Amino acid sequence: MQTLNDLFLIVSGLLRGAMGSWGFAPGLTDAIMALVSFVAIAALVTVNIIVILWVDRRFAAFFQERLGPNRVGPFGLLQSINDAVKLIGKESIMPAAVDKRVYKFAPVLIFTVTIVLYGFLPYGKGLAPIDMGAGLLFFVAVSSTSTIAILMAGWGSNNKYSLLGGMRTVAQVISYEIPLAFSMIGVVMLSGSMNLGSISAAQHTLWNIILQPIAFFVFIVASLAELTRSPFDMTEAEQELIAGYHTEYSGMRFALFFMAEYANLFSVAALGATLFLGGWEGPLLPGYLWFIGKTWAMVLVILWLRWSFPRARVDKMMKFNWKVLIPLSIANILLTGVGIKLYQYFSTVGR
Amino acid sequence: MREGAREIAVSAAELVATMAALKALGDFILFDIVAVDRPERYELTYRLLDRGGEGRVGFFTVRVSAEKSGADEPSLPSLVGVWKAADVLEREVWDLMGIRFEGRAGLKRILCMDDFEGHPLRKDFVVRRTPRFAEAQEGGRP
Amino acid sequence: MSDTLETQEYSLNLGPQHPSTHGVYHARLRLDGETIVSCENVIGYLHRGMEKLAESRTYAQFAPFTSRFDYLSGALNTWGYAMALEKLGGVAVPERAEYLRVIVGELQRIASHLVMLASMVIDLNAVTGWMYAFTAREGILDLLEAVTGSRMTINYIVAGGVIEDLPSEFESKVKRTFEDLRSRLADFDRLVSGNEIFQGRTKGIGVIESGTALEFGMTGPNLRASGVGLDLRKDAPYSVYDRIDFEVPILRGGDTFDRYYIHLLEIHQSVRIVEQALDGLPSGPLRTKLPKAWKPAAGEAFGTIESTRGIQGYHIVSDGSERPYRMHLRSPAFANIAIVPEIAPGLTIQDFVATLASLDIVLGEIDR
Numbered sequence: 104m105q106t107l108n109d110l111f112l113i114v115s116g117l118l119r120g121a122m123g124s125w126g127f128a129p130g131l132t133d134a135i136m137a138l139v140s141f142v143a144i145a146a147l148v149t150v151n152i153i154v155i156l157w158v159d160r161r162f163a164a165f166f167q168e169r170l171g172p173n174r175v176g177p178f179g180l181l182q183s184i185n186d187a188v189k190l191i192g193k194e195s196i197m198p199a200a201v202d203k204r205v206y207k208f209a210p211v212l213i214f215t216v217t218i219v220l221y222g223f224l225p226y227g228k229g230l231a232p233i234d235m236g237a238g239l240l241f242f243v244a245v246s247s248t249s250t251i252a253i254l255m256a257g258w259g260s261n262n263k264y265s266l267l268g269g270m271r272t273v274a275q276v277i278s279y280e281i282p283l284a285f286s287m288i289g290v291v292m293l294s295g296s297m298n299l300g301s302i303s304a305a306q307h308t309l310w311n312i313i314l315q316p317i318a319f320f321v322f323i324v325a326s327l328a329e330l331t332r333s334p335f336d337m338t339e340a341e342q343e344l345i346a347g348y349h350t351e352y353s354g355m356r357f358a359l360f361f362m363a364e365y366a367n368l369f370s371v372a373a374l375g376a377t378l379f380l381g382g383w384e385g386p387l388l389p390g391y392l393w394f395i396g397k398t399w400a401m402v403l404v405i406l407w408l409r410w411s412f413p414r415a416r417v418d419k420m421m422k423f424n425w426k427v428l429i430p431l432s433i434a435n436i437l438l439t440g441v442g443i444k445l446y447q448y449f450s451t452v453g454r
Numbered sequence: 455m456r457e458g459a460r461e462i463a464v465s466a467a468e469l470v471a472t473m474a475a476l477k478a479l480g481d482f483i484l485f486d487i488v489a490v491d492r493p494e495r496y497e498l499t500y501r502l503l504d505r506g507g508e509g510r511v512g513f514f515t516v517r518v519s520a521e522k523s524g525a526d527e528p529s530l531p532s533l534v535g536v537w538k539a540a541d542v543l544e545r546e547v548w549d550l551m552g553i554r555f556e557g558r559a560g561l562k563r564i565l566c567m568d569d570f571e572g573h574p575l576r577k578d579f580v581v582r583r584t585p586r587f588a589e590a591q592e593g594g595r596p
Numbered sequence: 597m598s599d600t601l602e603t604q605e606y607s608l609n610l611g612p613q614h615p616s617t618h619g620v621y622h623a624r625l626r627l628d629g630e631t632i633v634s635c636e637n638v639i640g641y642l643h644r645g646m647e648k649l650a651e652s653r654t655y656a657q658f659a660p661f662t663s664r665f666d667y668l669s670g671a672l673n674t675w676g677y678a679m680a681l682e683k684l685g686g687v688a689v690p691e692r693a694e695y696l697r698v699i700v701g702e703l704q705r706i707a708s709h710l711v712m713l714a715s716m717v718i719d720l721n722a723v724t725g726w727m728y729a730f731t732a733r734e735g736i737l738d739l740l741e742a743v744t745g746s747r748m749t750i751n752y753i754v755a756g757g758v759i760e761d762l763p764s765e766f767e768s769k770v771k772r773t774f775e776d777l778r779s780r781l782a783d784f785d786r787l788v789s790g791n792e793i794f795q796g797r798t799k800g801i802g803v804i805e806s807g808t809a810l811e812f813g814m815t816g817p818n819l820r821a822s823g824v825g826l827d828l829r830k831d832a833p834y835s836v837y838d839r840i841d842f843e844v845p846i847l848r849g850g851d852t853f854d855r856y857y858i859h860l861l862e863i864h865q866s867v868r869i870v871e872q873a874l875d876g877l878p879s880g881p882l883r884t885k886l887p888k889a890w891k892p893a894a895g896e897a898f899g900t901i902e903s904t905r906g907i908q909g910y911h912i913v914s915d916g917s918e919r920p921y922r923m924h925l926r927s928p929a930f931a932n933i934a935i936v937p938e939i940a941p942g943l944t945i946q947d948f949v950a951t952l953a954s955l956d957i958v959l960g961e962i963d964r
Contacts, residue, residue, distance in 0.1 A: 167727035263608050342616045342719045343949050413794045414721035416946050483810045486926035488911045511831035539813035542934040565640040574648050
């Protein structure tokens with residue numbers, strides 16, 4: 104059991120041991136191991152996107168009494184791969200009037216940010232590729248840089264619809280970052296750490312979703328806005344802005360935006376699972392399986408919301424943020440602080 | 455009037471005053487304008503929807519003629535000041551039949567493209583390939 | 597530098613290639629941020645010159661063209677055209693044919709209203725509601741296909757009657773389909789109408805006062821959602837509508853939500869009408885045959901019908917030959933769309949899209 108739980112650690116230990124015995128310098132070993140992690144993450148991102156896309160389609164089809172893709176491969180599992188190959192093969196059209204450097208760089212940037220985020224996730228005990236003391240803070244900081252990429256795409260496309268989409272994104276993502284960060288503070292206060300591994304470990308007895316239901320609600324809503332997923336997908340609103348910031352993108356450049364969206368879906372769901380559902384903590388099964396399972400539960404909730412709700416209105420959404428979510432998340436911090444002090448008081452009195 | 459004739463004919467000069475008086479009765483809305491190209495004149499039929507009269511809805515017709523006088527475009531007074539619905543209806547008549555409505559702004563084509571030549575519903579309009587497409591087919595891009 | 601930010605108006609072409617313009621409608625917007633300052637309608641992209649085409653075809657030859665006007669309710673268009681011709685030539689229609697016309701016409705109305713509901717909710721990105729409505733429509737289209745042979749451009753109603761009788765076991769098919777339709781509509785209603793976000797997007801948005809609506813010559817569900825109960829089926833009954841018991845739903849708000857909701861209510865009334873018409877279906881001939889080269893006496897006729905989007909009028913002028921001297925369609929959607937520049941200022945792009953969807957335009961009918 105323990106062997107299975109530490110499978111990846113053992114493999115990595117063996118690799119390091121082998122490189123040591125071949126006489127590699129410690130720096131070189133570290134570099135090679137970093138490369139291995141990177142390849143592993145890149146593979147995970149790619150496989151994840153393909154699976155999420157397939158699940159999204161089949162899940163939506165299930166909601167809407169239809170079949171969904173079921174032709175390519177068993178249960179249509181290879182449909183996403185088919186689409187990816189198709190997008191790679193397509194011409195990447197660049198309109199004449201775009202700001203070329205900005206236009207070309209935006210998809211690269213957004214996908215880079217996405218991959219970096221995967222590096223911070225604690226996939227299991229001791230299984231975080233980048234294990235930082237302030238991992239949570241860094242995660243939030245890095246994830247907000249994708250705003251820049253979207254604004255670059257919106258501005259660089261030289262299209263009014265794209266610009267409107269880009270502007271909406273900036274307003275939306277920056278505003279919703281506040282309640283998102285605030286909702287995490289309660290969790291940080293409870294576990295006394297910003298390290299994602301420690302946060303998972305601190306939920307050994309009780310998941311944070313029970314102690315922090317308000318924070319969980321705020322987190323789900325704010326992360327939907329951060330992800331620009333429905334009902335807060337005004338930034339790409341195909342019915343109003345004709346896909347918003349990526350209107351002018353095609354071929355592989357478009358695919359990068361598209362994949363980044365789904366990849367971000369997974370990483371934010373993983374963050375939610377870590378913060379509120381105990382991450383890799385769980386009995387019997389190896390930690391990484393618990394982690395993946397909980398993340399998928401979060402992903403399905405987000406997809407479920409996507410297929411149930413219409414799109415909200417921009418101004419109402421902003422009002423909701425400033426008038427409901429932010430006060431709520433601040434109240435939650437206050438409540439958590441009082442709760443922690445009370446708990447400490449009574450546990451000392453009881454002793 | 456409701457019990458009497460459902461149709462009146464007026465001269466162009468009386469048109470606006472008649473319509474304004476009908477509108478003041480309260481139950482009429484401007485429903486449609488049809489122009490017919492007769493050999494010697496254009497006949498215009500203004501159709502009003504009459505919502506009054508004990509739950510029975512009917513139509514009331516006002517007929518006007520615009521004489522064809524040489525090469526000039528025939529013209530009639532505009533009803534835009536009476537009913538806002540007249541705006542698009544008059545533009546349609548102008549576009550397809552070439553009757554000019556006086557006393558209003560923005561009388562331009564509505565269904566045909568802006569650089570279309572002629573008024574297609576006139577009987578002397580020759581249906582043929584438009585020069586634009588003919589040119590494109592003969593090799594040169596327009 | 598001044599203290600206030602300078603803002604600049606800009607123009608945006610919404611359409612003719614835009615997913616939410618329901619065809620090739622083109623709105624030239626002036627925007628301040630996302631708020632519309634002014635709006636100009638640009639239509640005519642789908643102008644096919646139908647009225648001119650009619651002048652070079654016989655009366656019977658032109659009938660199939662009419663189902664391409666409002667392509668979502670083709671059967672009602674051909675019905676309106678047929679009624680105008682019958683008025684023109686004084687043709688009597690057998691009673692059974694009148695009942696069959698009511699059945700097909702109301703089925704067509706249900707199908708068209710379902711498209712309206714579906715496209716309305718998809719414009720607000722409620723994708724699942726869209727699928728529900730379209731799946732329900734599929735059942736109705738199957739019924740229409742069983743009777744008329746075609747799904748979209750139905751050419752079943754002709755001057756003098758209808759062309760075919762009902763297929764066998766049609767009544768039981770209708771029964772099954774309507775059961776399915778009712779349960780789907782209930783699902784749809786629960787999923788969409790009661791949704792907080794949906795109501796937030798539609799209630800109080802794009803309000804059209806009854807006075808404004810009448811001023812612009814609006815008719816149909818859009819007018820009835822503004823509180824004016826004008827329905828030719830009730831107020832000037834044609835065909836056999838005076839023998840059928842149904843209500844005309846009227847809502848007072850005049851906003852996007854009411855225009856959406858009235859379509860849902862009307863579907864239920866249409867279901868009632870079809871059921872009653874099937875119960876009261878008399879036996880008898882289907883059609884008064886007209887000669888191939890039918891030449892009505894010189895004169896003119898104006899036939900009107902309560903179509904899906906309002907009152908359609910067919911003005912036909914005959915000169916005694918076998919071709920119409922002039923054929924004119926009074927299109928309800930043409931009047932409904934004319935109101936857009938009036939109500940657009942002050943709306944945001946998002947509201948504009950919702951309002952446009954609620955007006956339920958069909959460009960085939962507007963541009964003719």
